[in-house]
Amino acid sequence: MVERMITEKDVEYVAKLAKLELDEEQKKIFLEQLNDILSYFTKLNELNTENVEPTSHVLYLNNTFHEDIPEPSLSQKTVMSLTGHNKNGYFRVPKIL
Amino acid sequence: MQLNELKVVEFIEMVRKKKISVEQVINDIFLHIDRIDQKLNAYLSTNKEGALQEARKIDRMVKEGEKLPPLAGLPVAVKDIICTKGIETTCASRILQGFIPPYDATVIKKIKDAGAIIIGKTNMDEFGMGSSNENSAYQITLNPWDTNRVPGGSSGGSAVAVAADEALAALGTDTGGSVRLPASFCGVVGMKPTYGRVSRYGVIAYASSLDQVGTLTKSVSDAALMMNIICGYDEKDSTSAKIAVPDFLTSCQGNISNLKFGVPKEYFEKGLNAEVKEAVLKAIEKIADLGGKIEEVSLPNMQYALPAYYLIGMAEASSNLAKFDGIQYGLRIDENNDLEDMYKKTRTAGFGSEVIRRIMLGTYALSSGYYDAYYLKAQKVRTLIKKDFDEVFKKIDLILCPTSPIPAFKIGEKIDDPLTMYLTDAYTMPVNLAGLPGLSINCDFTKNDNLPIGLQIIGRAFEEDKILRTAYNFETHFSSSDFKKPEIQV
Secondary structure, three states: OOOOOOOOOHHHHHHHHOOOHHHHHHHHHHHHHHHHHHHHHHHHHHHOOOOOOHHHOOOOEEEEEOOOHHHOOOHHHHHOOOOOOEEEEEOOOEEOO | OHHHOHHHHHHHHHHHOOOOOOHHHHHHHHHHHHHHHHHHEEEEEEEEHHHHHHHHHHHHHHOOOOOOOOOOEEEEEEOOOOOOOOOOOOOOHHOOOOOOOOOOOOHHHHHHHHOOOEEEEEEEOHHOOOOOOOOOOOOOOOOOOEOOOOOOOHHHHHHHHHHHOOOEEEEOOOOOOOHHHHHHHHEEEEEEEEOOOOOOOOOOOOOOOOOOOOEEEEEEEHHHHHHHEEHHHHHOOOOOOOOOOOOHHHHOOOOOOOEEEEEEEEHHOOOOOHHHHHHHHHHHHHHOOOOOOEEEEEEOOOHHHHHHHHHHHHHHHHHHHHOOOOOOOOOOOOOOHHHHHHHHHHHHHHOHHHHHHHHHHHHHHHOOOOOHHHHHEEEHHHHHHHHHHHHHOOOHHEEEEEEEOOOOOOOOOOOHHHHHHHHHHHOOOHHHEEEEEEEEEEEEEOOOOOOOEEEEEEEOOOOOOHHHHHHHHHHHHOOHHHOOOOOOOO
């Protein structure tokens, strides 16, 4: 595992990836806390895992298939009613370009 | 005795024998909630009118001699992370404020079909991220045994609702101990089934490979009854297991003299509170007295479970929570009519600081250049943790250990130090990494502060029956005077 912990630039970069907007105060706190937590995580380096397979899931599962039988689903009206930001059956979003 | 103090098994029998009406019980519950919940804050929202309507329906069925479903009229509290049709579901987060699901989670459909009535939605750490309930965006639930202390998290509201007789039973979810830890802190029975046993469809995901729905109840039989209803394959959840569900109430019966128990030495090392240690060792002696064969075992990689668990949990969380973008439901903050700006403002205002912390760490662990070092490494360590359990379960049937290294701690004690808070999950989260079932049952109280102490029983995958049988034997060993209730000053 890399020994390098994170800098303020990393905090800004990760926030950008995660679509978050941190103020200066938050950046300062997170920089410290994230470094603490990440250095604790480096404890895993004590273990040699060279020949160990990763586990992403504990159960032995196969893909599940079922017959393609049409069933009623939620109506467009129901789904649209979850937000006030809709028009003519479309979600309204801010301008993209 | 007030009707809200009934256990599930007693309630079901009394309704069938027409000794009580469901409406009476629901009324008693809401009277009690009105009296004490302004102090305890277990509920985020309640469903009084809906509950009374359902109650009258069941009472009519009883009167007309109709066949009753298994949980007919049972008042249940539901953690606010589980989607309930027509009832606001917020995950105790601002980002989902006002979200009213248009469908029921499978587990809700199952308990409703069984006749249960939803009393309300319980408080929790936002999205299940926390061990104290202090990470709720709305309120802090207090521990009924000492209102200066936390109830444990993240299903703290569900545990308190049951411990303080504000519901007869409750549903929670357990990603790293979120059912068992609050059960331990509040002195109730918390059952976390095997991963895949209960459908996660409609349960808002925190860490998909770890999350599992569980029950909080006043007794082991109550847990068994609830498990009978909520377990089973669901085609809507691709990780749901196609494995037969036994009658857990029947499997409680019988003695434990043919069962072998392992006590992992790593759970009794430094960091374990002396009173918790003494109480759990005493409980293990009791299980030996009941005929269980006890031996010491070792889970050598246990010290690496916590960092592996948090890395995997945070990585999955960062991915799962990417869907909260302000567009289709929930909070939207759109000040500058700019898409990117709306995403950022909505998410930053909508998520609390612990959620942001985990999204940040998870995003970092999955980002280019760090994936192998953090996420892949954690997944490999997960394999080693699982192997440790596999090895131990070749020799023994069940593991006995403390649920938590400490009893309930004070509000504010750990909230400013995330890493210290994370350590609270040290004894529960290995079970989630390995996908195993586990249960917490009260085994004693601390001497000076009178705080509950939990014994944890861990089993092989899909062997909840043996866990429940052990817990049932342990529980019946106590005399009724041992079942203390918290005294709540209003």
